[in-house]
Amino acid sequence: MSLRWWRLAARNLLRHRRRTALTGSIVVVGFVATTMTAGFVAQTFRSLAEVTIRGLGGQLRIVNPDALGKTDEEAMGLLLDDWEGLARIAREDPNVVQAMPRLTFFGLAVKGEKSAAYLGTGTVPALEKRASLTADSVASGSFFADPRADDVMLGGGLARAIGAGPGDLVTVMTTTPDGGLNAVDANVTAVLRYPIKEVDDRLLFLTYESAARLLKAEGKASAVVVLLRDGADLETAASGLRERLARAGRRASVKTWLDSAAFYKQVQLLYAAIFLFTGLVLATVVVLAAANTMTMAVFERTREIGTLLAIGTDRRDVRRLFLAEGAILGVGGSLLGGAASLLLRAALNAARLPLPPPPGGTVGGVLHVDLIPLAYLIGFALMTATLLAASWWPARRAARLDPVKALAHV
Amino acid sequence: MLVRVAGLSRIYTSGEERVVGIEGATFDVAAGELAVLEGPSGSGKTTLLNLLGLLDTPDAGTLVLDGVDTAGLDDRGRARFRRERLGFVFQAHQLVPVLSAEENVALALWIRGLPEAECRARAREALAAVGLADQAGRRPDALSGGQRQRVAVARAIVGRPALVLADEPTASLDSETGRRLLDLFEELHTQRGTAFLFSSHDPAIVARAHRRLRLRDGRVVEDVRLGPSTGPAAPSPGAAPGGAGA
Ligand SMILES: Nc1ncnc2c1ncn2[C@@H]1O[C@H](COP(=O)(O)OP(=O)(O)OP(=O)(O)O)[C@@H](O)[C@H]1O
Ligand SMILES: [Mg+2]
Numbered sequence: 001m002s003l004r005w006w007r008l009a010a011r012n013l014l015r016h017r018r019r020t021a022l023t024g025s026i027v028v029v030g031f032v033a034t035t036m037t038a039g040f041v042a043q044t045f046r047s048l049a050e051v052t053i054r055g056l057g058g059q060l061r062i063v064n065p066d067a068l069g070k071t072d073e074e075a076m077g078l079l080l081d082d083w084e085g086l087a088r089i090a091r092e093d094p095n096v097v098q099a100m101p102r103l104t105f106f107g108l109a110v111k112g113e114k115s116a117a118y119l120g121t122g123t124v125p126a127l128e129k130r131a132s133l134t135a136d137s138v139a140s141g142s143f144f145a146d147p148r149a150d151d152v153m154l155g156g157g158l159a160r161a162i163g164a165g166p167g168d169l170v171t172v173m174t175t176t177p178d179g180g181l182n183a184v185d186a187n188v189t190a191v192l193r194y195p196i197k198e199v200d201d202r203l204l205f206l207t208y209e210s211a212a213r214l215l216k217a218e219g220k221a222s223a224v225v226v227l228l229r230d231g232a233d234l235e236t237a238a239s240g241l242r243e244r245l246a247r248a249g250r251r252a253s254v255k256t257w258l259d260s261a262a263f264y265k266q267v268q269l270l271y272a273a274i275f276l277f278t279g280l281v282l283a284t285v286v287v288l289a290a291a292n293t294m295t296m297a298v299f300e301r302t303r304e305i306g307t308l309l310a311i312g313t314d315r316r317d318v319r320r321l322f323l324a325e326g327a328i329l330g331v332g333g334s335l336l337g338g339a340a341s342l343l344l345r346a347a348l349n350a351a352r353l354p355l356p357p358p359p360g361g362t363v364g365g366v367l368h369v370d371l372i373p374l375a376y377l378i379g380f381a382l383m384t385a386t387l388l389a390a391s392w393w394p395a396r397r398a399a400r401l402d403p404v405k406a407l408a409h410v
Numbered sequence: 411m412l413v414r415v416a417g418l419s420r421i422y423t424s425g426e427e428r429v430v431g432i433e434g435a436t437f438d439v440a441a442g443e444l445a446v447l448e449g450p451s452g453s454g455k456t457t458l459l460n461l462l463g464l465l466d467t468p469d470a471g472t473l474v475l476d477g478v479d480t481a482g483l484d485d486r487g488r489a490r491f492r493r494e495r496l497g498f499v500f501q502a503h504q505l506v507p508v509l510s511a512e513e514n515v516a517l518a519l520w521i522r523g524l525p526e527a528e529c530r531a532r533a534r535e536a537l538a539a540v541g542l543a544d545q546a547g548r549r550p551d552a553l554s555g556g557q558r559q560r561v562a563v564a565r566a567i568v569g570r571p572a573l574v575l576a577d578e579p580t581a582s583l584d585s586e587t588g589r590r591l592l593d594l595f596e597e598l599h600t601q602r603g604t605a606f607l608f609s610s611h612d613p614a615i616v617a618r619a620h621r622r623l624r625l626r627d628g629r630v631v632e633d634v635r636l637g638p639s640t641g642p643a644a645p646s647p648g649a650a651p652g653g654a655g656a
Contacts, residue, residue: 002520008508312494404466
């Protein structure tokens, strides 16, 4: 279509300033909603992934292949030998920050007359503190530090059940893999707060050394948890580790955090569905509003269209004229929407609005909207396509007018 | 012959009702004529002009324009014929409000796909021909009623059509301005040989035409030559001899 029709379309939009501003602002709002939703969802995904990874203590887990597909209790006896050897192999990858052992066990925690069942984790304090969520959830006392000490940390529910607090001595009892009963007296350094009550009621952390002694499992681990550098590719790191383990002749399986993050995947699906639904609702609203104003424009300009047709304008040119108006509104609105999105994003991020904890998390962050270039592209395509779609029928109607009737229109 | 009309009819039907718009019209218009359609309200002036302007299609009869039998034209062919061979002036000026006077005139050439520079140059020339060379940059709402109608005339003649059709071009003007529009028609007719066929029921305006077709109840009841014509002197076949009723 030649430039003069675009120019005519643009002038018509400028002439009907209020209507143009109204439709234009709908486009701007639609665009901003798209980019802000995408940016916020992306941020939510990112922090949810972070929380999930920190909950697991790392992105990769080396486990005993026999434990795969077993229940937790069955798997408890199936340990890895020589965790330090495995950790050394893991650390050959420069993308690996650390590799730590974890022992999982259960039994009874006793203080004085009171006792309660626990689900325990034996871990190396410094490594655990760096990699895991637990470090953020100290309610009282302080995170354990000495790897050799018989130190214990308790979930809030468990601590209440046995009436223990920081500084108290607690007896941690368990059954060893060979069936014997064993116990250790450990000093409570911290009471933790875990957001899920069922977990909080049973949570117990022991230093790896104490746990290994308790279980008579020195050098062994239920899992070696590997923490990767930010931005390292998960699958590359996983397959590299598998290869090195195989080359070293170690019988061990490597699982990624996504393998064991059913919750994350569900949330991701949920968010994707919400995003899609929002987009559809948005597009529908914009289509209806824009179609309404375009129909009004055609109605108001019936005589003008009649004149154009009467003096011999090709009907296709009339249709293109109105489509051009829609296109200009879509593109122009998107450009303004892009600018508005950037401004709003900067303002929101600068405001540092507090957020509730993400699903499964313990601490809320501040609102941060990510800059997702793809969302701007999607917003642009969505809004322009929407405006063209909204203009389609009014433009067609304009092109099909009978010039005689249109000229007589008042 | 520029226009050849034979037995042309247009009957409006709305439900049961059947209203005669025009019935059995038969006449010719020669190149370069200045002709008026005269008749009371409802006599069929607009109906006939719409048919001649290929804006409406007849129910019966033939219409040959500039040697082309218009029955053979489809909708796009008619639009093309309108933009390339006809000029229109409407009752109310019907200019595009967002375009300047010059652009409104150029519009008639734009739709033919002519290059911008040529459109502009010819539009300025046409504006000069209607005496509005100095108003080229103004938008319609900054022009008087008479000026707007002149811009509309410039738009009608810019493509150098052989025939300009005008349905009550003076109806929205005061009598003085209307008279000056007729001066313009006469001048363009004399200088360019453009044929004008316009309708009016104002006797003062009707009197300015060189030929008068009188309509009543959808029929051509009188066809007379009134004054000088630069067109061919041959009398129209349908014309009453001696200009009876003039
Ligand atoms: N669209 C239509 N539907 C039905 N009847 C119509 C239509 N257009 C015109 N008519 C009728 O056809 C006849 C001729 O109308 P037309 O508009 O051609 O008259 P006119 O001479 O132009 O009148 P005026 O001086 O009022 O403009 C009238 O009886 C009118 O009512
Ligand atoms: Mg009329």
